[in-house]
Amino acid sequence: MTRWAMVADLRRCVGCQTCTTACRHANATPPGVQWRRVLDMEFGEYPDVHRAFVPVGCQHCDDPPCMHVCPSKATKKRADGIVTIDYDLCIGCGYCAVACPYQARYKTDKALFAYGEPTQSEAKRHDAARLAVATKCTFCVDRIDAGVEKGLTPGIDPEATPACVNACIASALVFGDLDDPQSNVSELLAEHQHFRMHEELGTGPGFYYVWDKALP
Amino acid sequence: MSFGPAPWQQTNWDWRAAGNFICGGAGAGLIVLAALSGAVGAAFTGLVLAGLALVGLGLFCVWLEIGRPLRALHVFFNPRTSWMTREAFTATLLFPVGLAAAAAVPGCAGVAAVLALAFVYCQGRMLQGAKGIPAWREPLLTPLIVTTGLAEGAGLFFLTEPLHATGTQAMLAIFGTLVLVRMLVWFAYRRRLAAAAAPGANLALDRAGRMLQIAGTLVPLALIAAIVGGAVSAAQTPLIAAIAGLAATAAGAYTKYAIVTRAGFNQGFALAHLPVRGVRP
Numbered sequence: 001m002t003r004w005a006m007v008a009d010l011r012r013c014v015g016c017q018t019c020t021t022a023c024r025h026a027n028a029t030p031p032g033v034q035w036r037r038v039l040d041m042e043f044g045e046y047p048d049v050h051r052a053f054v055p056v057g058c059q060h061c062d063d064p065p066c067m068h069v070c071p072s073k074a075t076k077k078r079a080d081g082i083v084t085i086d087y088d089l090c091i092g093c094g095y096c097a098v099a100c101p102y103q104a105r106y107k108t109d110k111a112l113f114a115y116g117e118p119t120q121s122e123a124k125r126h127d128a129a130r131l132a133v134a135t136k137c138t139f140c141v142d143r144i145d146a147g148v149e150k151g152l153t154p155g156i157d158p159e160a161t162p163a164c165v166n167a168c169i170a171s172a173l174v175f176g177d178l179d180d181p182q183s184n185v186s187e188l189l190a191e192h193q194h195f196r197m198h199e200e201l202g203t204g205p206g207f208y209y210v211w212d213k214a215l216p
Numbered sequence: 217m218s219f220g221p222a223p224w225q226q227t228n229w230d231w232r233a234a235g236n237f238i239c240g241g242a243g244a245g246l247i248v249l250a251a252l253s254g255a256v257g258a259a260f261t262g263l264v265l266a267g268l269a270l271v272g273l274g275l276f277c278v279w280l281e282i283g284r285p286l287r288a289l290h291v292f293f294n295p296r297t298s299w300m301t302r303e304a305f306t307a308t309l310l311f312p313v314g315l316a317a318a319a320a321v322p323g324c325a326g327v328a329a330v331l332a333l334a335f336v337y338c339q340g341r342m343l344q345g346a347k348g349i350p351a352w353r354e355p356l357l358t359p360l361i362v363t364t365g366l367a368e369g370a371g372l373f374f375l376t377e378p379l380h381a382t383g384t385q386a387m388l389a390i391f392g393t394l395v396l397v398r399m400l401v402w403f404a405y406r407r408r409l410a411a412a413a414a415p416g417a418n419l420a421l422d423r424a425g426r427m428l429q430i431a432g433t434l435v436p437l438a439l440i441a442a443i444v445g446g447a448v449s450a451a452q453t454p455l456i457a458a459i460a461g462l463a464a465t466a467a468g469a470y471t472k473y474a475i476v477t478r479a480g481f482n483q484g485f486a487l488a489h490l491p492v493r494g495v496r497p
Contacts, residue, residue: 010491039221039485050490065347071300072290091290092283094228095300098346103482107228107283132283195488201347212492 003081003178005206008055012172015053022167028125030112035137036164058104058137062204066096090133223414223484234476235277238469243270244332245369251329259380264318303338336365351479356405367394368468374461378454392440399433420478424471432467436460
């Protein structure tokens, strides 16, 4: 089996938001919609303060609450762990958005463009099917599927890898097959201490955060 | 202390979604109370039709909210796990059975009441299924939604009592009990939620709680006590009962409005560990 997962190394992320931009470019998301976001978080009180840049987005959960609540079955989970939305089934009720503990889902009711009128690129890539329905990170599923079909390895071969991972300047984002013990993500997680966001909710996110090397 | 994006109020469900919980709950409660009252004839018909109209109005509010209203029938596609689908199915059954009950078809009144109860239960579970919102995913919200729906139904029953004249001492006792039980469930819900909810959510819930305690509980109970204790003349009883009903209904509606549109804060983001750069501290 394959279980696609993403790892964000919090020690490496510098908060440059190149992943955010790459995602927006690859997926033609409208202004205000960031399927891959990077949070700038500060902790502590002066002089003992810490800062962390935290990439967030759809966590492609093992047990996605968004899928369970969806009344139209528009949200599904594939066998490889990727959570998808069928835009033709979605009724835009927003139930999935309030069920997601990671604020990963967006609903845009009207076409929005960066400068009011659509640029040539925006006009060409505008997809009316994504209006008034739920949208979110897809792990660039089209790239993965097309790459796998060509015999490429997602997470290794850029052509088959999510745009945000390809774009990361610090190699802070890593993508791969969690079920393969030799994969880049499996080895990274084996060699480091890591956690998942809001793990207590039992959603089983497919998105891991590395925070330190493994204890000796 | 963390300075990340603090929890914020969800914006996906607004007054239209709240309208479904307010109207649907009260309408379902009214159908249940109509069945319990033993009313017959035009009085029962009127009460059930009013209840169905409210349920329909609530569903219409939801229809206004969804992004793709022409696909509304897709709501029936996931009965296996979605409480929204189950609510839709229950409503689909409730309308014909309710209309049959209103037309005095034997045996339908009880079935309509059970379906109405199931409908309001689905509403509670629907909110509870929203795992991203701490104030909604709290399991005690389901009994709160059910009890407030029934209390609002009882409130509407007495608000309209001057029209149908089927109010009895027993119904007053049921009304008082429902109002009291709603308050007790509210206290339990608030106690369980206090630590988990965002400050903004707690503030909104406290405001709603004060309304529920005073207008939604103390006022109706005092008025019911006055009626039962004989402090109110027979001529004034319908009016006093109607005021009690109005207070209980309005407070319940406001509470649900606050829960959906004011206390719907998400839980933001949290890091279980901070990144260790360089040497370990």
